[in-house]
Amino acid sequence: MSMTYEERQARLGYIILKLFPTIMQSIFKGHTNPRGLRVNFQLKDFRTSLTLKETSLMEQLPNIEDFTLKLCYKILRFENLILEPSCKWGNNPHATEVEIGDDIQRIINLTNEVISKQCEDISEIYYNEFLEITKDVTKRVDGYLHQETCFKMLRILSSADISTAEILQKLALVQKINVSQTIDSDAEIREQYSRMSLVITDTFPNILRDVIRSVIHTNKLYQLCVPHMRSFPLDQQKSLKDLDLLNSNDSLDVSLVYKLLRQFKLIPSPTKGWGLYPEKGDIKLGDDVERIRNYRNQIAHRTNIIIEKNEFENYFDHFRDIGRRMDLNFFQKTNYEETIVLHKTCRMDIQMQVKYENALQELENIKCE
Structure with a gap:
């Protein structure tokens, strides 16, 4: 039995809420020393502006378990902790552009897309394309970080029982991630x-x-x-x-x-x-x-x-x-x-x-x- 528009949107929302932050935290750990980052933060040696909530999360360093997708992205990008993607920040990577920065940009773009779409825009074709792109991203990230965590998590989330109404309610509270230059x-x-x-x-x-x-x-x-x-x-x-x-x-x-x-x-x-x-x-x-x-x-x-x-x-x-x-x-x-x-x-x-x-x-x- 095929899924309804709402069910497809909730499934993608579940991936955005659960998988993507985990992927970004994994990349984040691989590119920075949380203790060193805390020192830079305390010394105000920081290039990007933070919200009050993000500032509170930074004060919890070296613990990054609650770091959001947006916060990891901002730090990786604006603190120059990762090389700029081949497509340049804020653009859509070509299928042949598969560096880690390109996949970070894909995660951001996919998140913003799902947040912006009405549930009736989540067609079966879009749903399957989203999952295929995400599968490829998780495999590349796992290979990059020498782990198997992200792809395994995607498989678990894809078959997990979820509450459609609850996920859609949480998804409605997620804000788009600004990909424009926001550094000081x-x-x-x-x-x-x-x-x-x-x-x-x-x-x-x-x-x-x-x-x-x-x-x-x-x-x-x-x-x-x-x-x-x-x-x-x-x-x-x-x-x-x-x-x-x-x-x-x-x-x-x-x-x-x-x-x-x-x-x-x-x-x-x-x-x-x-x-x-x-x-x-x-x-x-x-x-x-x-x-x-x-x-x-x-x-x-x-x-x-x-x-x-x-x-x-x-x-x-x-x-x-x-x-x-x-x-x-x-x-x-x-x-x-x-x-x-x-x-x-x-x-x-x-x-x-x-x-x-x-x-x-x-x-x-x-x-x-």
């Missing part, structure tokens, strides 16, 4: 500052070290500096001595490399000369060295860390241009353009964000010569 806009803006710091503190120094390495051997550079050693500050003297002791220029920062290139005329001067900002069409090696110094100073010595979206995009366009020209200078033996693109889009957790935010702030009192 200030946190997002601060993250942009940290991404720029990746370029300023990691990639730009490496570029300039490659520049100076390409024009003079490390030992010869040290010998060149010896007669002038007292003209360098003590911290720079130590870096210069490392040239000789370690036979490496890894300790040279942007400020020191710029000074050496300029003082000893190791490369041709920029188009407008040293110390002057190049015009857009100035693309000599010296021009980009001058740009690196200027961008490093502009960003490191800002009075605040708020980087608006348009400003962020503009900076990265310029950074990428520098990386591309440097790759050409080194005959495509480097991949600085690709590295800078990755800095703009790579996964960045809170610890990484704080690290690079602090790295720029440590440069605040250091001035290029």
Whole structure:
């Protein structure tokens, strides 16, 4: 005997109420340390807003037995604990997109669909498709987590005796899960500052070290500096001595490399000369060295860390241009353009964000010569 619309809706509602939260809790456990998360929560090192009920649940950490589907999703997504699905958050995954993030998005989409439908919209075809998709999701999640829990639970729930009226009453109280971006806009803006710091503190120094390495051997550079050693500050003297002791220029920062290139005329001067900002069409090696110094100073010595979206995009366009020209200078033996693109889009957790935010702030009192 075929089921009524109400019975089909109640069956799917039962899966939403019982199975999906369990799946999400399993994924959640596999991607975070509940005790560590509690510390972050207590320190207010948190990116997404919580309701009063969700805040109460967070206070129960490390216990997550009562964590809702919505809360697990918000933390996994907005705390960057899991890679973004192939389809991108908030979209419908294609059948071929089967990463764990894609299945999380499927669970959210299926939940919102059933909540939004009238009971007469739950056709037999839709019901069977829902169960087939859910079966595939449970199998993939079990495989991902090296367990058999989710698929077994689906089989049990699918044949369990339920009260249709009771399930439909509970389902009516479930709210749709908002899949739009709900993170703190200030946190997002601060993250942009940290991404720029990746370029300023990691990639730009490496570029300039490659520049100076390409024009003079490390030992010869040290010998060149010896007669002038007292003209360098003590911290720079130590870096210069490392040239000789370690036979490496890894300790040279942007400020020191710029000074050496300029003082000893190791490369041709920029188009407008040293110390002057190049015009857009100035693309000599010296021009980009001058740009690196200027961008490093502009960003490191800002009075605040708020980087608006348009400003962020503009900076990265310029950074990428520098990386591309440097790759050409080194005959495509480097991949600085690709590295800078990755800095703009790579996964960045809170610890990484704080690290690079602090790295720029440590440069605040250091001035290029």
